Amino acid sequence: MTKFSDLNLNPKVLKAINEAGYETPTPIQAEAIPPALEGRDVLGIAQTGTGKTASFTLPMITLLARGRARARMPRSLVLCPTRELAAQVAENFDTYTKHLKLTKALLIGGVSFKEQDAAIDRGVDVLIATPGRLLDHFERGKLILSDVKVMVVDEADRMLDMGFIPDIERIFGLTNPLTRQTLFFSATMAPEIERITNTFLSAPARIEVARQATTSENITQGVVMFKASRRDREGSEKRKLLRTLIDLECDKCTNAIIFCNRKMDVDIVAKSLKKYGYNASPIHGDLEQSHRMKTLDSFRDGSLRFLVASDVAARGLDVPNVSHVFNFDVPSHAEDYVHRIGRTGRAGRDGTAMMICVPKDEKNLAGIERLVQTEIPRLENPLKSAKSEKTKDGDTEKKFTGRTRRSSKSDSKPSEATDAAPAAQADAQTEAPAKDAPAERQSKSDNRRSNAGSNDNRGKSGDNRSSSRSSNRSRGGRDNGKTVVGLGDHLPSFIALSFEERRAG
Ligand code: AMP
Numbered sequence: 001m002t003k004f005s006d007l008n009l010n011p012k013v014l015k016a017i018n019e020a021g022y023e024t025p026t027p028i029q030a031e032a033i034p035p036a037l038e039g040r041d042v043l044g045i046a047q048t049g050t051g052k053t054a055s056f057t058l059p060m061i062t063l064l065a066r067g068r069a070r071a072r073m074p075r076s077l078v079l080c081p082t083r084e085l086a087a088q089v090a091e092n093f094d095t096y097t098k099h100l101k102l103t104k105a106l107l108i109g110g111v112s113f114k115e116q117d118a119a120i121d122r123g124v125d126v127l128i129a130t131p132g133r134l135l136d137h138f139e140r141g142k143l144i145l146s147d148v149k150v151m152v153v154d155e156a157d158r159m160l161d162m163g164f165i166p167d168i169e170r171i172f173g174l175t176n177p178l179t180r181q182t183l184f185f186s187a188t189m190a191p192e193i194e195r196i197t198n199t200f201l202s203a204p205a206r207i208e209v210a211r212q213a214t215t216s217e218n219i220t221q222g223v224v225m226f227k228a229s230r231r232d233r234e235g236s237e238k239r240k241l242l243r244t245l246i247d248l249e250c251d252k253c254t255n256a257i258i259f260c261n262r263k264m265d266v267d268i269v270a271k272s273l274k275k276y277g278y279n280a281s282p283i284h285g286d287l288e289q290s291h292r293m294k295t296l297d298s299f300r301d302g303s304l305r306f307l308v309a310s311d312v313a314a315r316g317l318d319v320p321n322v323s324h325v326f327n328f329d330v331p332s333h334a335e336d337y338v339h340r341i342g343r344t345g346r347a348g349r350d351g352t353a354m355m356i357c358v359p360k361d362e363k364n365l366a367g368i369e370r371l372v373q374t375e376i377p378r379l380e381n382p383l384k385s386a387k388s389e390k391t392k393d394g395d396t397e398k399k400f401t402g403r404t405r406r407s408s409k410s411d412s413k414p415s416e417a418t419d420a421a422p423a424a425q426a427d428a429q430t431e432a433p434a435k436d437a438p439a440e441r442q443s444k445s446d447n448r449r450s451n452a453g454s455n456d457n458r459g460k461s462g463d464n465r466s467s468s469r470s471s472n473r474s475r476g477g478r479d480n481g482k483t484v485v486g487l488g489d490h491l492p493s494f495i496a497l498s499f500e501e502r503r504a505g
Contacts, residue, residue: 114138
């Protein structure tokens, strides 16, 4: 097996790798680093999670360790499709250059030009940029790209999706093809990507690593086939189903990314979850950069539990400990499914990926199953099964037996709660949480993890309900000792049993 020490990397880079805790190179690293160090072009067909970032940063740093940057003439350039990915690549550079004196600048939108200009003026060894912002700087006359010795295009397929290919071509044209080495990465090779690589890469070392995660055994996958009771209720009923799925996974779900296809739905789902007392925040391209960074940081440090995201915003994000991915929608590009579920089950950990599929998405689901060459296990719709719980107990679907069975035993609360919410359902716009919505339990654990007060709604609804629940009970209700509406002091024993059981689980 190849060792890092076999790869001819700079000793100071090796030291940093060692300190990062990496023991052996991943396949893309073992294969891409040697030709990159020889100065060859590299075409890496690999996705995030495979260690591809280090496969280009490590040789770049080694190559750049000697020499100095001149003002406004960066010595290397990394192009990334999104700001988040660019920031992540910059963090990688910080990690691996900690024992070297290399300078870098990050040129991304949503941040003021002033600081970026100052950094470029001083001269940088590594420039990490999104294409649009890079061209803005170029057009302002602040940047000369003819001295770029190494140029990296990361996640080219996403660049294509985002319409950046003309920008990329233009940027290639601003560099010197005779002195430029190109390291080019893409998860897939669409014809347009093939064309670009044929045009701008010279006899590249082509390295393809296996698709990540699709059939990975450490990710438990499942899909709920769901048909709304009425078309105009699809959104609110899907949100209710999502909450139920989250609640059923409650004990195992330390945190989750919830993917929606449209930005608008990202906002709606995040807002709805918050209303129900879940510690959730949205992230998508229309939000301010500083806001997006703050949200991501809080998701990384565990103070945010549910990140509701669009594909673009979450693309390439590396958060090692995501226990669950919920696909609120079936992605329309099959590859996105692979990217999405690859956010969980990282570094050999267990992960769970659940998806909701409405009838109009069945075609896309079939496309995904074709791509991953496996049938995603169908999960029983917990809302339906809750209604017929008695007759169906134990009749759970394949593969999810452990979780589904455990959950179905304790279905009473989510089903009570979700059945208790028809008023909220009818009012799809306001979507007020039901009084005993499942979020109670959720917000308790949210509370443990999060900085209280980050979500106004929680204070008003979820948290108050949650924290006062037991005292309400012993007082005989919410109304401070007055006669109780509902069950009052006469709590049927099966409710207590169910609750305790679940708490123990
Ligand atoms: P990437 O595919 O670049 O997004 O990397 C995915 C994750 O793998 C990141 O958290 C890296 O820090 C980590 N990683 C990269 N290379 C290695 C390695 N050789 N050993 C262990 N972890 C690694």
